[in-house]
Amino acid sequence: MRNGPVLIVDDDLDIREALAETLKDRGFDVLTAANGLEALKLIRRMTTHPSVILLDLMMPVMDGYGFLEECRKDPALASIPLAIVTAGHGVDRSRLGKGAPIVPKPFDVSQLLGVLHELGSGAEGTA
């Protein structure tokens, strides 16, 4: 299990807050970013990379697809596990990387936790 924080990238403040609090309640360390560019800047300043990124697709400034492209260019970022969290409107699967699971909104917490577990992120408080 890696111990880096979970990075939530979503332009919707309600989602960022609700998701962050839910995960914090379950012992995860959480960081948030409002779009792809903000997320990139944040990751590059971090000494320990996130253990998992939860990425929305439709965002202003830099959307999820743009963020994925940037990650692919940087080997250090390309290795970070990632899940797409989306309302699923017009998802272009061809532009998503292989293997990234999609968590459709609305979702229940057990589904999300299952995905996080699969991607190898562990909460600090859980064994």
Add this chain to the structure above:
Amino acid sequence: MTRREPRGSGHGEPPDETRDSAQARARAAEQRFQLVVESVRDYAIFALDPSGRVATWNTGAKLIKGYLPEEIIGKDMSIFYAPEDLARGRPRALLDAALSAGRVEDEGWHVRKDGSRFWADVVITPIRDPQGQLQGFVKVTRDLTLRKDAEERLRQSEESLGATLYSIGDAVLATDEEARVTRINPVAERLTGWSEREAVGRPIDEVFAIINEDTRAKAPNPVRRVLAEGVVVGLANHTALISRDGTERPIADSGAPIRDAQGVTRGAVLVFRDITKERRSEEALRKSQEAVRLSEESLRATLYSIGDAVLATDEQGRVARINPVAERLTGWLEKEAVGHPIIEVFNIVNEDTRARAVNPVTRVLMEGVVVGLANHTALISRDGTERPIADSGAPILDAQGKPRGAVLVFRDTTAERRAEEALRQSEEKLRQMIGSVRDYALFMLDPKGRVASWNPGAERIKGYREEEILGEHFSRFFPPEDIAMGKPARELEIAATQERFEDENWRVRKDGSRFWAHVIITPIRDSSNGLEGFVKITRDLTERRKTEEERLRLAQAKEAIRLRDEFLSIASHELKTPLTALQLQLLGIQDRVAPIDEGVTKRVERAMRVGGRLAQLIEELLNVSRIATGKLELNFEAFDLSDAVREIVERLRDSAESAGSELSIGVADSINGQWDRLRIEQILMNLISNSIKYAAGTPIQVSVCREKDLAILKVQDKGPGIPEADLSRIFERFERASSARHYGGLGLGLYVADQIARAHGGMIVASNLPGGGACFTVRLPLDPQQPAAAVSA
């Protein structure tokens, strides 16, 4: 063709007067048709395709160029041009000019099928569709050879006039309308002292200088009076001509106007002689003058009719002269004929009665008037040959106005007759053609806009019969508001000034109903370009317009539905995000209050259930919009349908039990196929949920089996069944058999299930079981991606 009451019908015959005037009107209408026909025969009117190949062919084209339609259609227009024009690339240049200028007019030699040439006047106009796309050309060709011929004939006649002048014993001098000398014969040359070469072009007063012998003053020139007054003028007595070398001679003369076919004076002829030797004899002079005048008169009569047969007699009706054409037609040579009575040489009979016809010369001599020949007259030549002829006779009058003889001018009309007959037959054909047109109202208007002819198409479209509409003004076909705006008159004005009017608009039938009409009005002109009336062609496009409107409405409705589905899709997605946040927040609250407050925990749980239902409804909406907007994508994978059935039944067992229904399962072996697993599960969920909803409290059985290449899936219950009337529409959007509102949901479950089955090439059938209860049968091809895989009803 007009529909008429049969004669002697129960309504009785109309009074004679009415019938006669109706017939007269019908006759007038037919004459007008003939006018159109003539213009069609006189012109080769045909279409070319954009590359210049002949596309259509009319009677005029056939007559002028000699080709039958089947010989010429598809051929390039260059076939009509002479080699020298082809070498210069003229055909293509004309098409290019027509394209750039919108029309081109040309005059030149064209080649007929038999290789002969004719002088053609050609107009080429491009045809374009409403988008401006070139569809081809209309080419209108007129044969002007006859005009050329007429010019040639005139030239020959002038030559022969010249020959006559030069051989005459008197001096003859001719001028143009400005009194300049145009001709002067050798006798006149001698008397005036001017050679023709020197005299031509000089004013008459210079060449023909005369004085009064008594006063020695310059005498007024008779040519001036002839030209000014257009009359025959005799010279005053005691006139002397001063020749160029000063020699003075007493002369006698007379002047006469030269008139063209329209009677306009084009010049003057002066005939004069030296009367030095005769002057003491007044009688001799008078006779001489008379002889000159007579000779000139007869000469002129002869000259005017060159090309036709001419026969002149003395006052007793004996042949005095006969020209070569007349020799040929009568079979008499001039030297044989002269002195014979006219009735011998010019032997005519009435073609119908075979009786000897009254000889026009007899009447001319008796009455001193111009006489035209009766119709249907035939000339019997000396060898018995009979020819239809047309002629006229005119008297040769002396100074006292007494006939001194007669001139008879006649011609062989055999060819004309034949042409007339051919024309009549072709007219008849065209009349029948127009009479059989039922899709178009094709009729004529007089210049004031009154209906002058009518066809069955017009009767069918507008509802009027010929006898009730002839003579009525065409404004009655217009709606009142158009009449108030003066539209009828404006349409005719445009047609008259722009040679064509075209419009699509509402028109009114006899019964007052309106129809959508396409109208073309073109003016008809006579040979001198005067307006004879209009041809109006009307088509009833009401049905087409209705169809177009219907199509437009349908397209608009489809677009509205598409927009709504698009909106539905976007709105549903937008709803999902806040719903997710709400559910997460509720979960957070639940986690925190669960150990502390049981009451609050229960209420949060309810709130979460409501949220869950909201999520389901949104998903249902999304499914519908995906289907409606064609975005239902299937992700095929291989799986065992029996497995899927077992899984779903297990998933729904709890909710079935809480509704009082026992879920049983009838699954044989594994049934492997290629489907979209999530979508197939959705079908199962929707059908089972439907039974749980409508057949609560009764057992529900789900079974699956295989039949050849099909998987058959059944969901049966023991509930109230489906009303017969609803069986056919139960799979439609927002339909449900029960109108009760208490069932909840959007009524889209069966619709979605059906659409998914169809997307897999399958189908769902709803039926009622004999012992009560409903049965839904789903048939799915095992491999829907096989081209032939589809379940037919």
